[in-house]
Amino acid sequence: MKMIEKLKTNYQLSNMIVRILFVVGFTFCNWQDLLISVNLVGEGMGLPASATIPTVLLSGIFMGLLLNFFVPFVVNAILNISRIYNVPRHEYVLLAMLFFDIGFFACGILNLVNLFTPVFMVWGSILFPLIVSCGCVIGFYKVTSKLYFNVVTRQLYFKSLAIAYLVTVVVLGVMA
Amino acid sequence: MKKILLVAIALLLVVACMPTTILAEQTTDDYKNSPTYKMLEEFVTACPNRQGQEGEYDAAKYIHGKFTQYYVESDTTLELPTMQPIVADSYYGNNVILHKDNKSTTDSIVIGAHYDSVGVGANDNASGIVALLQIAQELKDVKLPFDVYFVAFGGEEQGLLGSQAFVNNFSQEYKLPLTSIRVMFNLDSIANGDNLYVQCENKSTSLANLILQNATGKTQLLEKPHAVGVFNADMWGYGYYEVIQGSDHTPFRVAGVPVASFFSGNFQNWTYVESANSKNNTMNTAMDKLENCNQSWIDKIDTVVDTVVSTVVHGDFASVSQNARKELLNLDLWYNRLWPKIVAVVIVILLAVFAVLHNRKLQKQALMGTASANTSHIFETPSADDIFSFKD
Numbered sequence: 001m002k003m004i005e006k007l008k009t010n011y012q013l014s015n016m017i018v019r020i021l022f023v024v025g026f027t028f029c030n031w032q033d034l035l036i037s038v039n040l041v042g043e044g045m046g047l048p049a050s051a052t053i054p055t056v057l058l059s060g061i062f063m064g065l066l067l068n069f070f071v072p073f074v075v076n077a078i079l080n081i082s083r084i085y086n087v088p089r090h091e092y093v094l095l096a097m098l099f100f101d102i103g104f105f106a107c108g109i110l111n112l113v114n115l116f117t118p119v120f121m122v123w124g125s126i127l128f129p130l131i132v133s134c135g136c137v138i139g140f141y142k143v144t145s146k147l148y149f150n151v152v153t154r155q156l157y158f159k160s161l162a163i164a165y166l167v168t169v170v171v172l173g174v175m176a
Numbered sequence: 177m178k179k180i181l182l183v184a185i186a187l188l189l190v191v192a193c194m195p196t197t198i199l200a201e202q203t204t205d206d207y208k209n210s211p212t213y214k215m216l217e218e219f220v221t222a223c224p225n226r227q228g229q230e231g232e233y234d235a236a237k238y239i240h241g242k243f244t245q246y247y248v249e250s251d252t253t254l255e256l257p258t259m260q261p262i263v264a265d266s267y268y269g270n271n272v273i274l275h276k277d278n279k280s281t282t283d284s285i286v287i288g289a290h291y292d293s294v295g296v297g298a299n300d301n302a303s304g305i306v307a308l309l310q311i312a313q314e315l316k317d318v319k320l321p322f323d324v325y326f327v328a329f330g331g332e333e334q335g336l337l338g339s340q341a342f343v344n345n346f347s348q349e350y351k352l353p354l355t356s357i358r359v360m361f362n363l364d365s366i367a368n369g370d371n372l373y374v375q376c377e378n379k380s381t382s383l384a385n386l387i388l389q390n391a392t393g394k395t396q397l398l399e400k401p402h403a404v405g406v407f408n409a410d411m412w413g414y415g416y417y418e419v420i421q422g423s424d425h426t427p428f429r430v431a432g433v434p435v436a437s438f439f440s441g442n443f444q445n446w447t448y449v450e451s452a453n454s455k456n457n458t459m460n461t462a463m464d465k466l467e468n469c470n471q472s473w474i475d476k477i478d479t480v481v482d483t484v485v486s487t488v489v490h491g492d493f494a495s496v497s498q499n500a501r502k503e504l505l506n507l508d509l510w511y512n513r514l515w516p517k518i519v520a521v522v523i524v525i526l527l528a529v530f531a532v533l534h535n536r537k538l539q540k541q542a543l544m545g546t547a548s549a550n551t552s553h554i555f556e557t558p559s560a561d562d563i564f565s566f567k568d
Contacts, residue, residue, distance in 0.1 A: 014555070039447055091554055114408065119379065122408060123515075147552045159535055166531070
Protein backbone atom coordinates (compact mmCIF):
# COMPACT_ATOMS: atom_id res chain seq x y z
CA MET A 1 0.00 0.00 0.00
CA LYS A 2 2.85 2.33 0.88
CA MET A 3 4.40 1.65 -2.49
CA ILE A 4 1.16 2.49 -4.30
CA GLU A 5 0.88 5.73 -2.33
CA LYS A 6 4.45 6.57 -3.33
CA LEU A 7 3.76 5.69 -6.96
CA LYS A 8 0.80 8.07 -6.93
CA THR A 9 3.25 10.90 -6.45
CA ASN A 10 5.52 9.75 -9.28
CA TYR A 11 3.75 9.68 -12.63
CA GLN A 12 6.88 8.96 -14.69
CA LEU A 13 7.80 5.86 -12.70
CA SER A 14 4.18 4.61 -12.66
CA ASN A 15 3.95 5.12 -16.41
CA MET A 16 7.15 3.17 -17.00
CA ILE A 17 6.08 0.28 -14.74
CA VAL A 18 2.63 0.05 -16.33
CA ARG A 19 4.14 0.02 -19.84
CA ILE A 20 6.69 -2.64 -18.96
CA LEU A 21 3.90 -4.73 -17.39
CA PHE A 22 1.90 -4.21 -20.58
CA VAL A 23 4.62 -5.81 -22.71
CA VAL A 24 5.21 -8.62 -20.21
CA GLY A 25 1.46 -9.24 -19.85
CA PHE A 26 0.90 -9.22 -23.60
CA THR A 27 3.66 -11.82 -24.10
CA PHE A 28 2.35 -13.95 -21.22
CA CYS A 29 -1.20 -13.82 -22.56
CA ASN A 30 -0.32 -14.54 -26.18
CA TRP A 31 2.70 -16.81 -26.08
CA GLN A 32 0.76 -19.83 -27.34
CA ASP A 33 -0.51 -17.93 -30.37
CA LEU A 34 2.92 -16.44 -30.94
CA LEU A 35 4.46 -19.90 -30.79
CA ILE A 36 2.14 -21.33 -33.41
CA SER A 37 2.51 -18.24 -35.60
CA VAL A 38 6.31 -18.44 -35.49
CA ASN A 39 6.12 -22.17 -36.24
CA LEU A 40 3.74 -21.73 -39.16
CA VAL A 41 5.78 -18.87 -40.62
CA GLY A 42 8.93 -20.96 -40.12
CA GLU A 43 7.33 -23.98 -41.83
CA GLY A 44 6.31 -21.73 -44.72
CA MET A 45 9.92 -20.62 -45.04
CA GLY A 46 11.19 -24.20 -44.87
CA LEU A 47 12.41 -23.90 -41.28
CA PRO A 48 10.41 -26.45 -39.29
CA ALA A 49 10.10 -26.00 -35.51
CA SER A 50 11.60 -22.54 -35.66
CA ALA A 51 9.74 -21.44 -32.53
CA THR A 52 12.15 -21.34 -29.61
CA ILE A 53 11.87 -19.50 -26.31
CA PRO A 54 13.95 -16.53 -27.56
CA THR A 55 12.04 -16.21 -30.88
CA VAL A 56 8.65 -16.35 -29.13
CA LEU A 57 9.77 -13.86 -26.45
CA LEU A 58 11.21 -11.50 -29.04
CA SER A 59 8.07 -11.57 -31.19
CA GLY A 60 5.95 -10.98 -28.03
CA ILE A 61 8.08 -8.05 -26.92
CA PHE A 62 8.05 -6.57 -30.42
CA MET A 63 4.26 -6.76 -30.73
CA GLY A 64 3.78 -5.60 -27.12
CA LEU A 65 5.91 -2.52 -27.81
CA LEU A 66 3.94 -1.77 -30.97
CA LEU A 67 0.67 -1.98 -29.01
CA ASN A 68 2.21 0.20 -26.31
CA PHE A 69 2.14 3.06 -28.81
CA PHE A 70 -1.13 2.03 -30.42
CA VAL A 71 -3.31 1.82 -27.27
CA PRO A 72 -2.82 5.46 -26.12
CA PHE A 73 -3.58 6.58 -29.66
CA VAL A 74 -6.86 4.59 -29.71
CA VAL A 75 -7.87 5.73 -26.20
CA ASN A 76 -7.29 9.37 -27.15
CA ALA A 77 -9.22 8.87 -30.38
CA ILE A 78 -12.22 7.45 -28.48
CA LEU A 79 -12.16 10.40 -26.06
CA ASN A 80 -11.98 12.88 -28.94
CA ILE A 81 -14.77 11.23 -30.90
CA SER A 82 -16.92 11.18 -27.73
CA ARG A 83 -16.04 14.86 -27.15
CA ILE A 84 -14.81 14.14 -23.64
CA TYR A 85 -12.24 16.80 -22.89
CA ASN A 86 -12.44 17.15 -19.14
CA VAL A 87 -10.30 14.15 -18.14
CA PRO A 88 -6.58 14.38 -17.49
CA ARG A 89 -5.47 12.48 -20.62
CA HIS A 90 -2.13 11.12 -19.42
CA GLU A 91 -3.60 9.79 -16.22
CA TYR A 92 -6.60 8.35 -18.04
CA VAL A 93 -4.40 6.57 -20.62
CA LEU A 94 -2.24 5.23 -17.82
CA LEU A 95 -5.33 3.81 -16.10
CA ALA A 96 -6.46 2.23 -19.38
CA MET A 97 -3.04 0.62 -19.80
CA LEU A 98 -3.20 -0.61 -16.20
CA PHE A 99 -6.51 -2.35 -16.87
CA PHE A 100 -5.04 -3.84 -20.07
CA ASP A 101 -2.22 -5.21 -17.89
CA ILE A 102 -4.71 -6.79 -15.48
CA GLY A 103 -6.64 -8.26 -18.41
CA PHE A 104 -3.54 -9.69 -20.09
CA PHE A 105 -2.40 -11.40 -16.90
CA ALA A 106 -5.88 -12.76 -16.10
CA CYS A 107 -6.29 -14.03 -19.67
CA GLY A 108 -2.78 -15.49 -19.61
CA ILE A 109 -3.64 -17.49 -16.48
CA LEU A 110 -6.92 -18.69 -18.03
CA ASN A 111 -5.08 -19.63 -21.23
CA LEU A 112 -3.04 -22.09 -19.19
CA VAL A 113 -6.29 -24.07 -18.84
CA ASN A 114 -6.40 -24.36 -22.64
CA LEU A 115 -2.82 -25.45 -22.65
CA PHE A 116 -3.19 -28.34 -20.24
CA THR A 117 -6.66 -29.43 -21.33
CA PRO A 118 -6.57 -29.19 -25.14
CA VAL A 119 -10.20 -30.29 -25.29
CA PHE A 120 -11.18 -26.83 -24.00
CA MET A 121 -8.82 -25.00 -26.34
CA VAL A 122 -11.27 -23.68 -28.93
CA TRP A 123 -13.98 -22.75 -26.41
CA GLY A 124 -11.45 -21.13 -24.10
CA SER A 125 -9.74 -19.17 -26.82
CA ILE A 126 -13.07 -17.56 -27.78
CA LEU A 127 -14.74 -17.15 -24.39
CA PHE A 128 -11.83 -16.30 -22.05
CA PRO A 129 -10.83 -13.04 -23.79
CA LEU A 130 -14.48 -11.97 -23.94
CA ILE A 131 -15.12 -12.65 -20.25
CA VAL A 132 -11.84 -11.05 -19.12
CA SER A 133 -12.24 -7.99 -21.34
CA CYS A 134 -15.81 -7.53 -20.13
CA GLY A 135 -14.65 -7.64 -16.48
CA CYS A 136 -11.83 -5.21 -17.18
CA VAL A 137 -14.05 -2.71 -19.02
CA ILE A 138 -16.61 -2.75 -16.20
CA GLY A 139 -13.80 -2.26 -13.66
CA PHE A 140 -12.26 0.53 -15.71
CA TYR A 141 -15.63 2.26 -16.04
CA LYS A 142 -16.30 2.01 -12.30
CA VAL A 143 -12.96 3.56 -11.42
CA THR A 144 -12.83 6.29 -14.06
CA SER A 145 -16.51 7.31 -13.83
CA LYS A 146 -16.12 7.96 -10.11
CA LEU A 147 -12.89 9.85 -10.61
CA TYR A 148 -13.61 12.11 -13.53
CA PHE A 149 -17.36 12.30 -14.16
CA ASN A 150 -20.35 13.68 -12.33
CA VAL A 151 -23.94 12.42 -12.39
CA VAL A 152 -24.71 14.26 -15.61
CA THR A 153 -21.57 13.56 -17.65
CA ARG A 154 -21.37 9.95 -16.52
CA GLN A 155 -24.19 8.97 -18.85
CA LEU A 156 -22.37 10.26 -21.94
CA TYR A 157 -19.20 8.59 -20.77
CA PHE A 158 -20.95 5.26 -20.21
CA LYS A 159 -22.56 5.40 -23.64
CA SER A 160 -19.23 6.14 -25.35
CA LEU A 161 -17.35 3.43 -23.50
CA ALA A 162 -20.09 0.82 -24.07
CA ILE A 163 -20.26 1.57 -27.80
CA ALA A 164 -16.46 1.52 -28.14
CA TYR A 165 -16.25 -1.80 -26.32
CA LEU A 166 -19.10 -3.51 -28.20
CA VAL A 167 -17.78 -2.29 -31.57
CA THR A 168 -14.30 -3.59 -30.71
CA VAL A 169 -15.70 -6.97 -29.59
CA VAL A 170 -17.82 -7.33 -32.73
CA VAL A 171 -14.98 -6.27 -35.06
CA LEU A 172 -12.47 -8.60 -33.36
CA GLY A 173 -15.05 -11.41 -33.28
CA VAL A 174 -15.71 -11.08 -37.01
CA MET A 175 -11.97 -10.96 -37.71
CA ALA A 176 -11.37 -14.11 -35.60
CA MET B 177 63.13 -70.28 -24.49
CA LYS B 178 60.21 -72.54 -23.60
CA LYS B 179 59.08 -70.06 -20.95
CA ILE B 180 59.21 -67.17 -23.42
CA LEU B 181 57.18 -69.17 -25.91
CA LEU B 182 54.59 -70.07 -23.26
CA VAL B 183 54.28 -66.42 -22.18
CA ALA B 184 53.93 -65.35 -25.84
CA ILE B 185 51.20 -67.95 -26.49
CA ALA B 186 49.39 -66.93 -23.30
CA LEU B 187 49.52 -63.28 -24.35
CA LEU B 188 48.21 -64.15 -27.79
CA LEU B 189 45.36 -66.10 -26.24
CA VAL B 190 44.46 -63.20 -23.95
CA VAL B 191 44.49 -60.74 -26.85
CA ALA B 192 42.47 -63.12 -29.01
CA CYS B 193 39.90 -63.57 -26.28
CA MET B 194 39.50 -59.86 -25.49
CA PRO B 195 35.70 -59.72 -25.47
CA THR B 196 35.09 -56.00 -25.63
CA THR B 197 36.64 -55.37 -29.03
CA ILE B 198 34.96 -58.32 -30.63
CA LEU B 199 31.62 -57.54 -29.03
CA ALA B 200 31.85 -53.93 -30.09
CA GLU B 201 32.53 -54.92 -33.68
CA GLN B 202 29.70 -57.46 -33.60
CA THR B 203 27.27 -54.92 -32.14
CA THR B 204 28.15 -52.33 -34.77
CA ASP B 205 27.48 -54.68 -37.64
CA ASP B 206 24.80 -56.83 -36.08
CA TYR B 207 21.83 -54.82 -37.28
CA LYS B 208 22.94 -55.14 -40.90
CA ASN B 209 22.27 -58.87 -40.68
CA SER B 210 18.77 -58.37 -39.34
CA PRO B 211 15.84 -59.10 -41.68
CA THR B 212 14.50 -55.60 -40.99
CA TYR B 213 17.66 -53.92 -42.25
CA LYS B 214 17.83 -56.22 -45.26
CA MET B 215 14.24 -55.35 -46.11
CA LEU B 216 14.92 -51.64 -45.67
CA GLU B 217 18.04 -51.84 -47.80
CA GLU B 218 16.23 -53.81 -50.49
CA PHE B 219 13.33 -51.34 -50.63
CA VAL B 220 15.53 -48.24 -50.67
CA THR B 221 17.82 -49.78 -53.30
CA ALA B 222 14.93 -50.97 -55.49
CA CYS B 223 13.01 -47.68 -55.17
CA PRO B 224 15.55 -44.94 -54.44
CA ASN B 225 13.41 -42.17 -55.88
CA ARG B 226 9.81 -42.27 -54.67
CA GLN B 227 8.75 -38.81 -55.72
CA GLY B 228 7.11 -37.82 -58.96
CA GLN B 229 4.74 -39.96 -60.98
CA GLU B 230 7.28 -42.49 -62.28
CA GLY B 231 9.20 -42.90 -59.03
CA GLU B 232 6.00 -43.41 -57.06
CA TYR B 233 4.68 -45.89 -59.60
CA ASP B 234 7.88 -47.98 -59.36
CA ALA B 235 7.54 -48.07 -55.57
CA ALA B 236 3.84 -48.97 -55.82
CA LYS B 237 4.74 -51.84 -58.18
CA TYR B 238 7.42 -53.06 -55.76
CA ILE B 239 4.96 -53.11 -52.84
CA HIS B 240 2.31 -54.71 -55.04
CA GLY B 241 4.83 -57.45 -55.81
CA LYS B 242 5.50 -58.03 -52.12
CA PHE B 243 1.78 -58.14 -51.31
CA THR B 244 1.25 -60.60 -54.18
CA GLN B 245 3.97 -62.80 -52.71
CA TYR B 246 2.15 -62.81 -49.34
CA TYR B 247 -1.09 -63.59 -51.15
CA VAL B 248 0.51 -66.56 -52.85
CA GLU B 249 2.09 -67.82 -49.61
CA SER B 250 -0.98 -67.34 -47.44
CA ASP B 251 -4.08 -69.39 -46.73
CA THR B 252 -7.26 -68.35 -48.47
CA THR B 253 -8.12 -65.27 -46.36
CA LEU B 254 -5.95 -62.87 -48.36
CA GLU B 255 -7.34 -61.33 -51.53
CA LEU B 256 -5.27 -60.43 -54.54
CA PRO B 257 -3.69 -57.00 -53.89
CA THR B 258 -5.16 -54.05 -55.76
CA MET B 259 -4.00 -50.64 -56.92
CA GLN B 260 -6.46 -47.88 -56.04
CA PRO B 261 -6.02 -44.82 -58.28
CA ILE B 262 -5.55 -41.41 -56.65
CA VAL B 263 -6.57 -38.56 -58.90
CA ALA B 264 -6.05 -35.01 -57.70
CA ASP B 265 -5.63 -31.69 -59.56
CA SER B 266 -2.15 -32.23 -60.97
CA TYR B 267 -1.38 -35.55 -59.34
CA TYR B 268 -1.96 -39.12 -60.37
CA GLY B 269 -0.85 -41.99 -58.17
CA ASN B 270 -1.93 -45.22 -56.51
CA ASN B 271 -2.68 -46.73 -53.12
CA VAL B 272 -1.61 -50.36 -52.88
CA ILE B 273 -4.11 -52.42 -50.89
CA LEU B 274 -3.91 -55.93 -49.51
CA HIS B 275 -7.24 -57.07 -48.08
CA LYS B 276 -7.36 -59.84 -45.51
CA ASP B 277 -10.97 -60.94 -45.57
CA ASN B 278 -12.39 -62.53 -42.46
CA LYS B 279 -15.56 -63.55 -44.43
CA SER B 280 -17.73 -63.69 -41.30
CA THR B 281 -17.77 -59.98 -40.41
CA THR B 282 -17.82 -56.65 -42.18
CA ASP B 283 -15.80 -54.83 -39.49
CA SER B 284 -12.19 -54.07 -40.30
CA ILE B 285 -9.00 -52.32 -39.25
CA VAL B 286 -6.60 -50.43 -41.52
CA ILE B 287 -2.83 -50.60 -41.16
CA GLY B 288 -1.16 -48.05 -43.39
CA ALA B 289 2.06 -46.27 -44.25
CA HIS B 290 2.92 -43.94 -47.09
CA TYR B 291 5.52 -45.02 -49.63
CA ASP B 292 6.23 -41.72 -51.38
CA SER B 293 9.08 -39.57 -50.12
CA VAL B 294 11.15 -36.46 -50.56
CA GLY B 295 14.56 -37.69 -51.69
CA VAL B 296 15.57 -41.20 -50.64
CA GLY B 297 13.39 -41.06 -47.53
CA ALA B 298 14.97 -43.94 -45.63
CA ASN B 299 13.21 -42.84 -42.46
CA ASP B 300 10.29 -40.96 -44.07
CA ASN B 301 8.86 -43.38 -44.93
CA ALA B 302 10.80 -46.46 -46.03
CA SER B 303 10.88 -47.35 -42.33
CA GLY B 304 7.07 -47.30 -42.18
CA ILE B 305 6.74 -49.38 -45.35
CA VAL B 306 9.17 -52.00 -44.01
CA ALA B 307 7.12 -52.18 -40.79
CA LEU B 308 3.90 -52.48 -42.83
CA LEU B 309 5.34 -55.33 -44.94
CA GLN B 310 6.55 -57.17 -41.85
CA ILE B 311 3.19 -56.74 -40.09
CA ALA B 312 1.38 -58.04 -43.19
CA GLN B 313 3.76 -60.99 -43.31
CA GLU B 314 3.19 -61.82 -39.65
CA LEU B 315 -0.59 -61.40 -39.73
CA LYS B 316 -1.30 -63.02 -43.08
CA ASP B 317 -2.12 -66.43 -41.65
CA VAL B 318 -3.42 -65.34 -38.24
CA LYS B 319 -7.14 -65.82 -37.74
CA LEU B 320 -8.68 -62.51 -36.69
CA PRO B 321 -12.30 -61.57 -35.89
CA PHE B 322 -12.22 -58.67 -38.38
CA ASP B 323 -10.89 -57.79 -41.83
CA VAL B 324 -7.53 -56.10 -42.21
CA TYR B 325 -6.61 -53.64 -44.97
CA PHE B 326 -2.86 -53.25 -45.37
CA VAL B 327 -2.51 -50.03 -47.31
CA ALA B 328 0.58 -48.38 -48.77
CA PHE B 329 -0.55 -44.81 -49.41
CA GLY B 330 0.72 -42.62 -52.22
CA GLY B 331 0.72 -38.84 -52.36
CA GLU B 332 1.23 -38.20 -48.64
CA GLU B 333 3.89 -35.58 -49.24
CA GLN B 334 1.54 -33.90 -51.73
CA GLY B 335 -1.04 -33.33 -48.95
CA LEU B 336 -2.34 -36.71 -47.71
CA LEU B 337 -3.87 -37.43 -51.11
CA GLY B 338 -3.70 -41.23 -50.89
CA SER B 339 -5.27 -41.57 -47.45
CA GLN B 340 -7.93 -39.00 -48.35
CA ALA B 341 -8.75 -40.97 -51.52
CA PHE B 342 -8.99 -44.21 -49.51
CA VAL B 343 -11.41 -42.59 -47.02
CA ASN B 344 -13.45 -40.95 -49.80
CA ASN B 345 -13.78 -44.13 -51.86
CA PHE B 346 -14.10 -46.73 -49.11
CA SER B 347 -17.90 -46.92 -48.99
CA GLN B 348 -18.23 -47.05 -52.76
CA GLU B 349 -15.44 -49.55 -53.30
CA TYR B 350 -16.18 -52.03 -50.53
CA LYS B 351 -19.95 -51.37 -50.21
CA LEU B 352 -19.47 -50.78 -46.50
CA PRO B 353 -19.90 -47.69 -44.31
CA LEU B 354 -16.77 -45.97 -43.03
CA THR B 355 -18.01 -46.77 -39.52
CA SER B 356 -17.07 -50.41 -40.21
CA ILE B 357 -13.40 -49.41 -39.84
CA ARG B 358 -12.72 -49.88 -36.15
CA VAL B 359 -9.18 -48.50 -35.94
CA MET B 360 -6.58 -47.11 -38.31
CA PHE B 361 -2.89 -47.72 -37.48
CA ASN B 362 -0.54 -45.28 -39.18
CA LEU B 363 3.20 -45.84 -39.41
CA ASP B 364 5.18 -42.77 -40.44
CA SER B 365 8.87 -41.95 -39.95
CA ILE B 366 9.27 -44.39 -37.10
CA ALA B 367 13.05 -44.82 -37.11
CA ASN B 368 15.19 -41.70 -36.96
CA GLY B 369 13.66 -39.61 -34.14
CA ASP B 370 14.91 -39.51 -30.57
CA ASN B 371 11.89 -41.30 -29.07
CA LEU B 372 9.15 -43.58 -30.30
CA TYR B 373 5.58 -42.36 -29.84
CA VAL B 374 2.04 -43.47 -30.46
CA GLN B 375 -0.71 -40.88 -30.69
CA CYS B 376 -4.37 -41.83 -30.40
CA GLU B 377 -6.59 -39.08 -29.00
CA ASN B 378 -5.96 -35.92 -26.98
CA LYS B 379 -6.99 -37.81 -23.86
CA SER B 380 -6.44 -41.19 -22.28
CA THR B 381 -8.26 -43.98 -24.14
CA SER B 382 -8.58 -47.75 -23.78
CA LEU B 383 -7.00 -48.19 -27.22
CA ALA B 384 -3.90 -46.19 -26.27
CA ASN B 385 -3.65 -48.07 -22.97
CA LEU B 386 -3.93 -51.44 -24.74
CA ILE B 387 -1.22 -50.48 -27.25
CA LEU B 388 1.11 -49.32 -24.46
CA GLN B 389 0.42 -52.53 -22.49
CA ASN B 390 1.35 -54.58 -25.54
CA ALA B 391 4.44 -52.54 -26.37
CA THR B 392 7.24 -55.02 -26.74
CA GLY B 393 10.70 -54.48 -28.10
CA LYS B 394 13.99 -52.86 -27.30
CA THR B 395 12.70 -49.29 -27.64
CA GLN B 396 10.31 -47.84 -25.09
CA LEU B 397 7.03 -46.81 -26.68
CA LEU B 398 5.60 -43.57 -25.24
CA GLU B 399 2.21 -42.03 -25.69
CA LYS B 400 2.41 -38.58 -27.24
CA PRO B 401 1.79 -36.05 -24.41
CA HIS B 402 -1.79 -34.92 -24.97
CA ALA B 403 -1.40 -31.17 -24.63
CA VAL B 404 2.03 -30.76 -26.15
CA GLY B 405 2.22 -29.49 -29.70
CA VAL B 406 -1.50 -28.70 -29.89
CA PHE B 407 -2.43 -25.20 -30.95
CA ASN B 408 -5.49 -23.10 -31.46
CA ALA B 409 -5.42 -22.74 -35.25
CA ASP B 410 -7.79 -24.54 -37.57
CA MET B 411 -5.92 -26.84 -39.94
CA TRP B 412 -6.65 -30.17 -41.59
CA GLY B 413 -10.31 -29.87 -40.58
CA TYR B 414 -9.77 -30.84 -36.93
CA GLY B 415 -10.58 -27.37 -35.62
CA TYR B 416 -7.17 -27.20 -34.00
CA TYR B 417 -3.62 -27.62 -35.21
CA GLU B 418 -1.40 -30.39 -33.94
CA VAL B 419 2.21 -30.49 -35.03
CA ILE B 420 2.02 -34.17 -36.02
CA GLN B 421 -1.29 -34.01 -37.87
CA GLY B 422 0.32 -33.95 -41.28
CA SER B 423 0.16 -37.70 -41.80
CA ASP B 424 -2.19 -40.32 -43.21
CA HIS B 425 -4.17 -40.88 -39.99
CA THR B 426 -5.67 -37.39 -40.29
CA PRO B 427 -8.34 -38.03 -42.98
CA PHE B 428 -9.46 -41.09 -40.99
CA ARG B 429 -9.71 -39.21 -37.67
CA VAL B 430 -11.56 -36.30 -39.28
CA ALA B 431 -14.03 -38.85 -40.69
CA GLY B 432 -14.57 -40.23 -37.18
CA VAL B 433 -12.35 -43.32 -37.32
CA PRO B 434 -10.24 -43.96 -34.17
CA VAL B 435 -6.54 -43.79 -35.01
CA ALA B 436 -3.20 -44.85 -33.58
CA SER B 437 -0.32 -43.10 -35.27
CA PHE B 438 3.22 -44.31 -34.66
CA PHE B 439 6.08 -41.87 -35.21
CA SER B 440 9.51 -41.13 -33.83
CA GLY B 441 10.68 -37.74 -32.67
CA ASN B 442 11.00 -35.37 -29.79
CA PHE B 443 8.91 -32.57 -28.31
CA GLN B 444 11.07 -29.54 -27.78
CA ASN B 445 9.84 -26.04 -26.91
CA TRP B 446 6.28 -27.35 -27.02
CA THR B 447 6.60 -28.41 -30.63
CA TYR B 448 7.69 -31.48 -32.61
CA VAL B 449 11.22 -31.98 -33.82
CA GLU B 450 12.74 -35.17 -35.14
CA SER B 451 15.70 -34.88 -32.82
CA ALA B 452 17.00 -32.54 -30.13
CA ASN B 453 20.28 -32.66 -32.06
CA SER B 454 19.57 -30.46 -35.08
CA LYS B 455 22.09 -32.41 -37.19
CA ASN B 456 19.76 -35.43 -37.03
CA ASN B 457 16.74 -33.54 -38.36
CA THR B 458 16.76 -35.02 -41.84
CA MET B 459 13.06 -35.50 -42.53
CA ASN B 460 11.97 -34.26 -45.96
CA THR B 461 15.54 -33.43 -46.89
CA ALA B 462 18.14 -35.10 -49.13
CA MET B 463 19.96 -36.14 -45.94
CA ASP B 464 17.31 -38.76 -45.07
CA LYS B 465 19.47 -41.65 -46.33
CA LEU B 466 20.09 -45.28 -45.51
CA GLU B 467 23.61 -44.35 -44.35
CA ASN B 468 22.00 -42.80 -41.23
CA CYS B 469 20.61 -46.20 -40.24
CA ASN B 470 21.91 -47.70 -37.02
CA GLN B 471 20.86 -50.24 -34.39
CA SER B 472 18.38 -47.77 -32.90
CA TRP B 473 16.49 -47.55 -36.23
CA ILE B 474 16.10 -51.32 -36.41
CA ASP B 475 15.05 -51.50 -32.75
CA LYS B 476 12.35 -48.89 -33.30
CA ILE B 477 10.98 -50.55 -36.45
CA ASP B 478 10.95 -53.94 -34.70
CA THR B 479 9.21 -52.43 -31.67
CA VAL B 480 6.47 -50.96 -33.86
CA VAL B 481 6.00 -54.27 -35.71
CA ASP B 482 5.86 -56.31 -32.49
CA THR B 483 3.57 -53.80 -30.78
CA VAL B 484 1.06 -53.60 -33.63
CA VAL B 485 0.99 -57.38 -34.09
CA SER B 486 0.66 -58.17 -30.39
CA THR B 487 -2.05 -55.49 -29.99
CA VAL B 488 -4.09 -56.74 -32.93
CA VAL B 489 -3.94 -60.39 -31.84
CA HIS B 490 -4.59 -59.54 -28.18
CA GLY B 491 -7.79 -60.99 -26.78
CA ASP B 492 -9.07 -57.59 -25.62
CA PHE B 493 -8.45 -55.83 -28.94
CA ALA B 494 -11.76 -56.93 -30.49
CA SER B 495 -13.82 -55.32 -27.72
CA VAL B 496 -11.53 -52.30 -27.24
CA SER B 497 -11.54 -51.52 -30.98
CA GLN B 498 -15.30 -51.98 -31.11
CA ASN B 499 -15.74 -49.34 -28.38
CA ALA B 500 -12.92 -47.05 -29.53
CA ARG B 501 -15.30 -44.87 -31.51
CA LYS B 502 -17.32 -44.12 -28.36
CA GLU B 503 -14.22 -42.75 -26.64
CA LEU B 504 -13.43 -40.25 -29.37
CA LEU B 505 -13.74 -36.58 -28.55
CA ASN B 506 -16.70 -34.99 -30.27
CA LEU B 507 -14.83 -32.85 -32.82
CA ASP B 508 -18.01 -30.98 -33.70
CA LEU B 509 -18.80 -30.01 -30.12
CA TRP B 510 -15.30 -29.28 -28.87
CA TYR B 511 -13.44 -28.05 -31.91
CA ASN B 512 -16.11 -26.47 -34.10
CA ARG B 513 -15.77 -22.72 -33.62
CA LEU B 514 -19.44 -22.15 -34.35
CA TRP B 515 -20.75 -23.21 -30.91
CA PRO B 516 -18.48 -21.06 -28.72
CA LYS B 517 -19.07 -18.19 -31.14
CA ILE B 518 -22.83 -18.56 -30.67
CA VAL B 519 -22.30 -18.46 -26.89
CA ALA B 520 -20.09 -15.37 -27.34
CA VAL B 521 -22.79 -13.67 -29.43
CA VAL B 522 -25.38 -14.42 -26.71
CA ILE B 523 -23.04 -12.91 -24.08
CA VAL B 524 -22.52 -9.80 -26.25
CA ILE B 525 -26.31 -9.42 -26.74
CA LEU B 526 -26.85 -9.74 -22.97
CA LEU B 527 -24.15 -7.12 -22.40
CA ALA B 528 -25.81 -4.79 -24.89
CA VAL B 529 -29.17 -5.22 -23.14
CA PHE B 530 -27.52 -4.57 -19.78
CA ALA B 531 -25.82 -1.48 -21.24
CA VAL B 532 -29.14 -0.08 -22.52
CA LEU B 533 -30.82 -0.63 -19.14
CA HIS B 534 -27.90 0.90 -17.25
CA ASN B 535 -27.89 3.85 -19.64
CA ARG B 536 -31.56 4.52 -18.87
CA LYS B 537 -30.80 4.42 -15.17
CA LEU B 538 -27.97 6.92 -15.64
CA GLN B 539 -30.28 9.13 -17.71
CA LYS B 540 -32.76 9.25 -14.83
CA GLN B 541 -29.97 10.03 -12.35
CA ALA B 542 -28.69 12.77 -14.65
CA LEU B 543 -32.09 14.45 -14.76
CA MET B 544 -32.26 14.54 -11.00
CA GLY B 545 -28.61 15.28 -10.26
CA THR B 546 -26.52 18.42 -10.19
CA ALA B 547 -23.92 19.17 -12.79
CA SER B 548 -21.01 20.10 -10.55
CA ALA B 549 -17.61 19.37 -12.07
CA ASN B 550 -15.70 16.36 -10.77
CA THR B 551 -11.99 17.10 -10.81
CA SER B 552 -10.49 14.17 -8.90
CA HIS B 553 -7.05 12.91 -9.87
CA ILE B 554 -5.05 9.87 -8.95
CA PHE B 555 -1.69 11.50 -9.25
CA GLU B 556 -1.16 14.21 -6.72
CA THR B 557 0.51 17.43 -7.71
CA PRO B 558 3.27 17.91 -5.18
CA SER B 559 2.96 21.07 -3.16
CA ALA B 560 5.48 23.87 -3.57
CA ASP B 561 6.73 23.14 -0.06
CA ASP B 562 7.52 19.55 -1.00
CA ILE B 563 9.37 20.63 -4.11
CA PHE B 564 11.44 23.39 -2.59
CA SER B 565 12.08 22.04 0.90
CA PHE B 566 15.27 20.04 1.30
CA LYS B 567 15.44 17.35 3.92
CA ASP B 568 18.55 15.55 5.12
